[in-house]
Amino acid sequence: MDYHLDTIPVIDALKEDDECLLCVIQQKRDKLYTESFLGGSVTSPETRVQVNEHGFCPYHFRKLYQQKNRLGLALITHTYMRETVRQLKSREKKLPLNTKKKLFAVKKGDEFRQFEEFCQWLENKHNECMVCKKVNEAMDRYIYTMLYLFRTSEDFRHGLQNSRGLCLQHLKRSVEIANEQFGAAGAAEWLRFIMPLMYKSFERIDSELDWFEKKFDYRFREEPWGTAEDSLVRALQKMVSDKFE
DSSP states (O other): OOOSTTTHHHHHHHHTOOSOHHHHHHHHHHHHHHHHTTTGGGGOHHHHHHHHHHOOOHHHHHHHHHTOOHHHHHHHHHHHHHHHHHHHHHHHHTSOTTOOSOTTOOOOSHHHHHHHHHHHHHHHHHHOOHHHHHHHHHHHHHHHHHHHHHHHOHHHHHHHHTSOOOOHHHHHHHHHHHHHHHHHHHHHHHHHHHHHHHHHHHHHHHHHHHHHHHTTSGGGTTSOOTTOTTHHHHHHHHHHSOOOO
């Protein structure tokens, strides 16, 4: 198999026999990038500029808070908040707040669009995230590497054939990247390979969840769990691309 810096994380993740090898990589990347923002980079002007521009989504703000480095998070949050307030004031000044039109006028003209744009900017502030951006960029590279190995390595293809497939989100992104990088024929080849694995994986989890639910019935309380005990967290991972722990 083709071992080098780009392929080793993908090959190692495949060996973990997870519900989605890409989730394994994503969890490690996410942890690495989240921790890096409260390390030495807290005082880095470059980091502050990046955070001021993109901020963090609610999920990663919570992850940062859970690291217990409250001073580091306070420093980042403080400058991010100040920059947000500065932008908020600037955008508010551009809104037609002194319009002479009736309060409930229904015409969707320029003024209507200005308020829509203002609300969209607020929505973007809520959704943009430095960690998500770095993780997504890294995951696109790893997905390409997975597809490259699938197309060039018989050993990797064999290992993938005996894997549990992917989660739905990484399935989607893998098809997009296959289409972008290898064209429609490449995407079709990838789907012909991966979809039987996906259906087989869903059938297995379906059976495990069925037994998981039955275990809450007193008639089956003394029966062994088998592989069903953690089936709920694996089903959730399959559906929403997050490893529940």
